Amino acid sequence: MDNYKLLITGGLPLIGETYVSGGKNTSVAVIAASLLCDEPCTIENLPDIEDVHVLVDILTNLGAQVEFDTAARRMYIDPHKVASCVVPYRQSQRMRASYYLLGALLGRFGQAEVGYPGGCAIGNRPVDQHLKAFRALGAEVEEKGAVIYAKGKMTGAGVFFDRITVGGTINAMLAAARAEGTTVLYNVAREPHIVDLANFLNSMGCKVKGAGTGTIRIQGVRYLHGSTYTVIPDQIETGTLMIAAAATRGDVVIRGCIPTHMEALTAKLLEMGVQVSDTDDAIRVRTLRGHRAVNIKTQEYPGFPTDLQQPMSAMLTKASGDSIVIETIFESRFKHLIEMQRMGARVRILDDTAIIEGVPELYGAPITATDLRAGAALVVAGLMAKGVTEIYEPAYIERGYEHMEEKLRALGADIHREAL
Ligand code: EPZ
Numbered sequence: 001m002d003n004y005k006l007l008i009t010g011g012l013p014l015i016g017e018t019y020v021s022g023g024k025n026t027s028v029a030v031i032a033a034s035l036l037c038d039e040p041c042t043i044e045n046l047p048d049i050e051d052v053h054v055l056v057d058i059l060t061n062l063g064a065q066v067e068f069d070t071a072a073r074r075m076y077i078d079p080h081k082v083a084s085c086v087v088p089y090r091q092s093q094r095m096r097a098s099y100y101l102l103g104a105l106l107g108r109f110g111q112a113e114v115g116y117p118g119g120c121a122i123g124n125r126p127v128d129q130h131l132k133a134f135r136a137l138g139a140e141v142e143e144k145g146a147v148i149y150a151k152g153k154m155t156g157a158g159v160f161f162d163r164i165t166v167g168g169t170i171n172a173m174l175a176a177a178r179a180e181g182t183t184v185l186y187n188v189a190r191e192p193h194i195v196d197l198a199n200f201l202n203s204m205g206c207k208v209k210g211a212g213t214g215t216i217r218i219q220g221v222r223y224l225h226g227s228t229y230t231v232i233p234d235q236i237e238t239g240t241l242m243i244a245a246a247a248t249r250g251d252v253v254i255r256g257c258i259p260t261h262m263e264a265l266t267a268k269l270l271e272m273g274v275q276v277s278d279t280d281d282a283i284r285v286r287t288l289r290g291h292r293a294v295n296i297k298t299q300e301y302p303g304f305p306t307d308l309q310q311p312m313s314a315m316l317t318k319a320s321g322d323s324i325v326i327e328t329i330f331e332s333r334f335k336h337l338i339e340m341q342r343m344g345a346r347v348r349i350l351d352d353t354a355i356i357e358g359v360p361e362l363y364g365a366p367i368t369a370t371d372l373r374a375g376a377a378l379v380v381a382g383l384m385a386k387g388v389t390e391i392y393e394p395a396y397i398e399r400g401y402e403h404m405e406e407k408l409r410a411l412g413a414d415i416h417r418e419a420l
Contacts, residue, residue, distance in 0.1 A: 002420070006391040006405070008382030009414040010364060014250035016411045018241060020257045021047040021402035022073060023234040026193035028097035029170045030200045030231055031055050031075065035064065035104040036177050037204050039226030040078040046231060047402040048073065050395075054094045058087055058101065082108075089115030089146050095399075096120070099127060099167060102150055103174030106139055110153050116146045120371035120396075123330035133159045133172035137179055156181025156220055164189050164300045169216070170197055177206045179220035188216050191301040192261045196232045203227040235261040237401055238283065239308040240376050242266075244408070245285040246274040247315040247384050252411060255282045264304040268294055268312070272319065293321030293358055298329050310336050310377035317345040318384055319358040326353050336374035339367040340381050343389070364389040372400045379404070383413055 022045035032055065034041045046052055048070040056075070059066050062085075065078040085105045092098035096119025105112035119125065131141045131148070136159045139152035156179050159172055169188040176183035188194070190212050198211030204227045207219035238257040245252035246269055259266070259278035266276045266283075271294045275286040293316065298306040306329035316323040317340060327333045334354050337347045342365040346357040364387030369375035375397040382389030394417075397404055408415050 002393050002395040004394070004417045004419050006379070006382070006394040007416055007418050008364075008379065008389045008391070010383050010385040010387065010389060012248065012383070012412050012414055014245050014248045014252050014383070014408065014411040014413060017253040017255060018407050018411055019255045020233040020238045020241070022231045023047070023193055023196070024049055024051055024236070024400045025166070025191070026196040026231045027052055028055055028095070029100055029193060029197045030229065031059070031077065032097065032100035032104045033174055033177075033197060033200055034077040035059065035062070035079045035082060035101070036108050036174065036201075037079055037224045037226060039080070039224070040076060041204070041226050042228040043075045043077070044073065044228065044230040045233075046073050046075050047234065049402050050399040051095050051097065055097065058091050058098060061091065062087070085109050085111045085113055087114040092116060093118040096167070099130065100171060100174060102130065102134065102148060103171035106134060106150050106152075106175045107154060107178050110151065112148075112150045114148050116148070120373070122333045122371055127167070129161050129163065129165045129168035130171045132162070133168060133185075134175055137172070137175050137183065139175070154179035154220070156183045158184045158186065160186040161188060166191055166194070169194055173197060173201065173208065173216065173218060176218040176220060177201050177208070178222065178224070179218070181220055183218045183220065185216040185218070186214070188214060189300060190214065192232055192235055192258070200227065200229045203229050233257050236305065236307045236373070238262055239265045239305065240311050240401070241407070242269065242276070242283060242285045243308070243311045243315050244380050244383055246272070246287050246291070247318070247380050249287040250411070251284070251286040253282055253284045257281060257283055259283050264302060265308055265312070268296065268304065291315070291319040293319040293323040295324045297326040300329070306330060306333065307373050309333060310373040311380045313337055313354060313356060314340060314377040314380040315384070316356045317347070317359060317381070318362060321358055323356045323358070324353060325356060328352060335370040336377040339378060342367055343381055343385050361386055363387055366390040366392065368392040369394055369396045372396045376401065379408070379415070382415070383408070
């Protein structure tokens with residue numbers, strides 16, 4: 001139980017300018033990838049969020065020298081003193097991305113012993129595709145007592161993923177980066193953070209081609225030199241801020257983002273009647289009239305992102321008409337809508353589909369966050385609602401959003417913490 005709750009007095013439009021922080025899901029991949037290097041690396045634009053701090057702890061416990069200057073958002077990582085290949089369960093279960101240590105340690109040392117990952121309870125989330133890739137690259141893999149043991153000299157191979165998996169793609173890239181020979185990964189994820197990871201690996205001297213397409217080719221290299229690298233802005237934070245601006249009928253400019261990463265969401269907001277305009281590195285979101293209901297089907301990138309389904313479906317609870325939301329990526333990602341029924345939302349959920357009947361008003365109520373993006377969705381709901389909303393278990397939000405409360409307050413939101 002968190003020791004504080006969030007209090008939001010809703011009904012205020014978000015107005016003004018804000019900025020996007022470095023990407024959570026790219027940062028955790030790039031930080032893990034730095035272990036592959038034979039020299040120190042410096043990574044810029046890292047967000048000051050819980051998941052990054054957990055990864056700093058894990059790398060430090062492995063023996064790496066890590067200095068994270070949160071004010072400068074810069075991290076220095078010297079991996080040459082890494083003396084262990086073991087990440088115990090008590091550490092690995094603190095986040096999802098701890099499983100990237102499997103690929104990084106296998107890629108560097110040919111050995112890894114990592115406890116099962118944690119992460120948001122949004123579905124079963126097996127790792128069979130990760131293990132399939134490791135085995136194809138020459139590892140012997142065993143699962144025993146919530147720990148994955150992998151050992152073997154990485155040798156280039158072909159890997160065809162049975163389903164598109166972001167984590168599986170990243171883990172295979174890490175394990176293959178220094179393998180002997182060439183690896184071809186088929187049916188891979190194409191998210192912006194896959195491309196960012198490939199760019200970081202190549203900045204160290206790796207030979208990765210095709211990131212962002214369905215097939216990635218990696219020619220293993222023996223030695224990786226140090227690198228200074230800047231991670232891309234967070235696509236999901238950008239989208240969450242765009243949705244919050246539209247949901248409160250505000251007028252917000254979001255700076256430091258990459259508009260081309262946002263096309264699926266932008267198209268949906270335009271379909272709803274929201275005004276969206278962009279320049280090279282900024283997006284402006286305005287609403288001049290009511291929002292039409294729309295249908296959403298989550299898909300792998302460049303489709304509508306599953307991580308934005310939750311904040312978007314919160315916004316749809318007040319759209320004019322019925323919206324249908326189909327969640328194709330995770331089995332259990334509608335819990336936030338069940339919470340929002342206490343605020344007056346009208347929702348029917350059947351397996352992977354939520355039918356949301358738009359209502360004229362939501363009313364503040366005590367609600368509880370169940371995962372990171374559910375927390376963001378409940379914040380959007382609180383900003384939209386009449387009266388005061390109390391959000392319990394809000395610490396989930398800090399895992400993936402840097403200074404969210406401060407950013408929203410600077411845009412005019414009435415949001416603050418209260419000790420329990
Ligand atoms: C990453 O999770 C992100 N997490 C998730 O973001 C994101 O929702 C997801 O990708 C999809 O974009 C991080 O990057 C740390 P997947 P990941 O492997 O890698 C199934 C957030 O809010 N699958 O692409 O775990 C899996 O069960 C988080 O920032 C297998 O069946 O997602 C899921 O149904 C939440 N076998 C689907 O594939 C496997 O071996 C997609 O999962 C791997 C995955």
